[in-house]
Amino acid sequence: MAPDAYAAYGAYFGACATVAGTLIGLLFVAVSVSPHKDVGRNAPLSFQIEAATAITTLTNTLVISLVALMPGEDLGGAAVxxxxxxxxxxxxxxxxxxxxxxxxxxxxxxxxxxxxxILYALQLANGINLLLRPDSRNSVQSQALLVLIFFPIAVARAWNMIGARGTRLSTLVGELVQERQTTAADTATVGPPVADTPSGDSAAPDPTGRSEPAP
Incomplete structure (x- = not known):
């Protein structure tokens, strides 16, 4: 590892390692308090994807940050x-x-x-570049930027895992479209309303099947 290329990012990677470790602990707490009690194969698809996304991105940032802080280690190999x-x-x-x-x-x-x-492909390309040029300051900066991008992704997925409602415009629009589709499906299932039986001189049929004589 080239000290000159990493010296400026020592404090940054140290802070990232601390934040990533804390968020991983909170992630397990979020899973334990999640409204989905079944977190195995029978868990909802969205929950499985959110959990996998959160733990993978946070573990990635934690390991990258720790390796960057270790003197004499190869960040490129860890990134690959x-x-x-x-x-x-x-x-x-x-x-x-x-x-x-x-x-x-x-x-x-x-x-x-x-x-x-796409993000992992960029990290792979950047890691290969670091293997070829360990003293590349631009490559180290790219790894630092990828760590920064992974943080909000992990936090957003953990936020959805605990059942909190998203406030993004895309989320609200998606909920509105889903509500309209559900309403349309319910209407199609119920069918058109049944017309009221007009009142007249004809008497309602006797449930016993016997006809009443006319007065």
């Missing part, structure tokens, strides 16, 4: 390994989503999964 794990996890989430897609149409999964794949 973690990027490979992240890509593998992203592929797994994509497979789970496609397998359960007919019954779980979560539009946000179409965004978060490819976005994570």
């Amino acid at each position: 390994i973690l990027a490979g794990i992240g890509i593998s996890s992203t592929i797994g989430m994509a497979v789970i989503s496609l397998r359960n897609w007919p019954g779980h149409r979560h539009l946000w999964a179409l965004v978060i999964i490819p976005a994570l794949g």
Whole structure:
């Protein structure tokens, strides 16, 4: 490791390691208080993806930050390994989503999964560059930027895991569209309202099947 390339980021990576470790602990607390008591294979698809996203990104930031603080270690090698794990996890989430897609149409999964794949691909390319040029200040800065990007992603996924409502415009619009689709489906199931029986001289049929003589 080249000290000149990492000296300016020592305090930054130290703070990131502290924050990542704390958030990982809070993540386990969030899982324990989650409204979904079943956190295994029978958990909702959205919960599985959110949990996988949060733990993968936080673990990535924690390990990268700790390795960057260790003198004499190779950050490029750690970045390549973690990027490979992240890509593998992203592929797994994509497979789970496609397998359960007919019954779980979560539009946000179409965004978060490819976005994570792109971020891990960038980390892999950056890690390879660090292996070739360990003293590259730009590559170290790129790793620091990726760590910064992973934090809000993990926090947002943990926020959804505990059942909190999102306040983003896309979330509100998605909820509105889902409510309208549910209302339309309920209306189609119930069918048109039945017309009231007009009042007249004809008497209602006797439930016993016997006809009453006319007066």
